[in-house]
Amino acid sequence: xxxxxxxxxxxxxxxxxxxxxxxxxxxxxxxxxxxxxxxxxxxxxxxxxxxxxxxxxxxxxxxxxxxxxxxxxxxxxxxxxxxxxxxxxxxxxxxxxxxxxxxxxxxxxxxxxxxxxxxxxxxxxxxxxxxxxxxxxxxxxxxxxxxxxxxxxxxxxxxxxxxxxxxxxxxxxxxxxxxxxxxxxxxxxxxxxxxxxxxxxxxxxxxxxxxxxxxxxxxxxxxxxxxxxxxxxxxxxxxxxxxxxxxxxxxxxxxxxxxxxxxxxxxxxxxxxxxxxxxxxxxxxxxxxxxxxxxxxxxxxxxxxxxxxxxxxxxxxxxxxxxxxxxxxxxxxxxxxxxxxxxxxxxxxxxxxxxxxxxxxxxxxxxxxxxxx
Numbered sequence: 001x002x003x004x005x006x007x008x009x010x011x012x013x014x015x016x017x018x019x020x021x022x023x024x025x026x027x028x029x030x031x032x033x034x035x036x037x038x039x040x041x042x043x044x045x046x047x048x049x050x051x052x053x054x055x056x057x058x059x060x061x062x063x064x065x066x067x068x069x070x071x072x073x074x075x076x077x078x079x080x081x082x083x084x085x086x087x088x089x090x091x092x093x094x095x096x097x098x099x100x101x102x103x104x105x106x107x108x109x110x111x112x113x114x115x116x117x118x119x120x121x122x123x124x125x126x127x128x129x130x131x132x133x134x135x136x137x138x139x140x141x142x143x144x145x146x147x148x149x150x151x152x153x154x155x156x157x158x159x160x161x162x163x164x165x166x167x168x169x170x171x172x173x174x175x176x177x178x179x180x181x182x183x184x185x186x187x188x189x190x191x192x193x194x195x196x197x198x199x200x201x202x203x204x205x206x207x208x209x210x211x212x213x214x215x216x217x218x219x220x221x222x223x224x225x226x227x228x229x230x231x232x233x234x235x236x237x238x239x240x241x242x243x244x245x246x247x248x249x250x251x252x253x254x255x256x257x258x259x260x261x262x263x264x265x266x267x268x269x270x271x272x273x274x275x276x277x278x279x280x281x282x283x284x285x286x287x288x289x290x291x292x293x294x295x296x297x298x299x300x301x302x303x304x305x306x307x308x309x310x311x312x313x314x315x316x317x318x319x320x321x322x323x324x325x326x327x328x329x330x331x332x333x334x335x336x337x338x339x340x341x342x343x344x345x346x347x348x349x350x351x352x353x354x355x356x357x358x359x360x361x362x363x364x365x366x367x368x369x370x371x372x373x
Contacts, residue, residue: 054343065354
């Protein structure tokens, strides 16, 4: 019987949607950052050049991740999580940690910087997947290791401080526990301390309280905490159905802060309109849908949970980013996967997509084997 060959690319739709988002991100970053980059560095392509270099690294990372064996990934899940926790701690080491905008979230590598929290999200997903593949989350005692790991990661991320990533991680962990079999009683036990901690965390930092008040009424402080959200409203509102046209944003002229990163979706809405926003959201929906399909077809529980976890992270972070720029939740800094400026985010999300591709290939190999025998 002739041997069946597994195609080089197991899920073309997955990779095309991810690559389209990344390339669209390059274009939109140029539009959103060209004026600011020219004023600050004298080079309008400053941010785009950095992102193009990151894209090359991201493609290599995606290919490498797609070739990782699931058994090996499961074996190193604890070591990978420990490595991520160490990196999170290193941001507080003088000389290594880089502070920007009042937060210390990056490690200085000499030639560039790296944001450990981006890696920590997916390291935690892989660790949880490994634990859930051995024991479900139906009993509280089976979740203790997962909860301890989550607490360690979230505590270090909060110290940076970075509440947005902490919220993202927390939501992703809860969803993974849910698909792992966690019941209503267990959720209630976990929800009580979390619900109590949120107002304490807001009160602990005055700027968080100001952001909450600005979310409730941004026009109460139009030149203060409410400024960014108001500018985002102007960008989205002026786009209409079809937008002002590519590269024709007005808010990018230093009106909208972080237009190339956390609020790039506002520029997309301004230049490409509602139709452009729907197109971008559709690409994310396709990407997440393929991730769910890959999870359902995976050949074992570990790969199922990894694929589901990666899809959950992409879905939650995308949803939170859109919710922030549209004023649906209090403003906080959270990049849009694949599109926002930031090499760390692009490389890590590309590697995670590579993991999905590898799982899809493994399931196809298994299906081919069953058909042969």
